[in-house]
Structure formats: structure tokens, C-alpha cells
Amino acid sequence: MQEKTELKLMLYFAIGYLVIFAILAIINKNYEFLYYTFILSALILIIVLYHKKIHLSKTVLFGLTILGVMHLLGGNIHISGTNLYDIWLIPPNILKYDNLVHVFGIFVATFAIFSIIQPHLNKKINHNPFLLSLILVSIAMGIGSFNEILELVAVVFLGATKQVGDYFNNALDLVFNLIGSIIACFFIIIRHRGKS
Secondary structure, rough: OOOHHHHHHHHHHEEEEEEEEEEHHHHHHHHHHHHHHHHHHHHHHHHOOOOOOOOHHHHHHHHHHHHHHHHHHHHEEEEEEEEEHEEEEEEEOOOEEEHHHHHHHHHHHHHHHHHHHHHOOHHHHOOOOHHHHHHHHHHHHHHHHHHHHHHHHHHHHOHHHHHOOOOOHHHHHHHHHHHHOOOOOHHHHHHHHHHH
């Protein structure tokens, strides 16, 4: 019963921040993030409908909930006139908020992927850390690339070139995705070995 309550609270929190940021995006005419809010809403709907079938744990769902709010904060909050996504957390030029969101996002996505595919893996893959990690990183990088395609749609149809960034930013996003996925694999392999 407690888990059901916690899942409902996460859902209400997610719905709450989606509504708030959708209103904020409309007021500020931030159509790029209105588009992202729509995508996040669709993802949340899919997760609500299928989370038991895809074996997502409460921890993974919590991570996805936090990722959603981090993303929407990044595009809607400005500090001293600078978009949160462009704020340097570790200056000079080491780690931006955008980089942190990519690391955390693919870290959580890698755990979600593992939750989804783990019941379908054979023993050979389950007991081969390198092969399992290769599969997880490959799928996670595919998800990261799909995210970049969604950003391209925002550039082409919503004129978000300045907000999304250039080719270097796109490549850097993929590098931080890779870092997040590798870190997740490290934790997954340790946890997985403990359960084997």
C-alpha cells in the first residue's frame, strides 16, 4: 500500500510540474519547452499505463520524475539573464547544468533499460558484465540520439537554434550521455553480481 501511495505522489508531482511549466512556457512564449512538456506528458502517460509490464522500480520512476523537473527547470529558469541550461556549475568550462542533466538523464535511462530487458536476457548475457554493459550502453546511446533528434525538430519547426546549440553542443551532449551510461553500468554490474 505504501508503494502505491509513493507512486501516486510521484505522479501528482510530475503532473503538477508539467502544468506549471506548460503555463510558464505559454506566458513566456517558450514554444520549444511547451513542445518538450508535451513530449514529457506523453512519456509519463506511457509509463503510467505500462510501468508494471516494463518492470520499472520505484527508484527508477523517482529518477525519471526528477529528470523531468530538471529538464523543465533548465529551459524555463534564468539566473542573471542566463538560461539555467547554460550556467557553469564547475567553471571555467568544465561542467554546465546541461551536461549534468545529460549525465543524470542517461544514467537513469540505463537503469530503466536494464529493468525492461533484464527478464529477457539469457544466462550468457546475464553473467557477462562486458556484454551486458555493451548492450545497455548501445541502447542508452540510441535513446540519447533520439533525444537529439527531438531537439532537431525544435530547431527546424520552432526556431530553437540558439537555445539548442550547435554541432559541438550536440556532440558534447552525446559524450555526457556516454559518461552517464558507463557510470550506470558500473552500478548495475555491481548490484547484479550481488543478486546472482
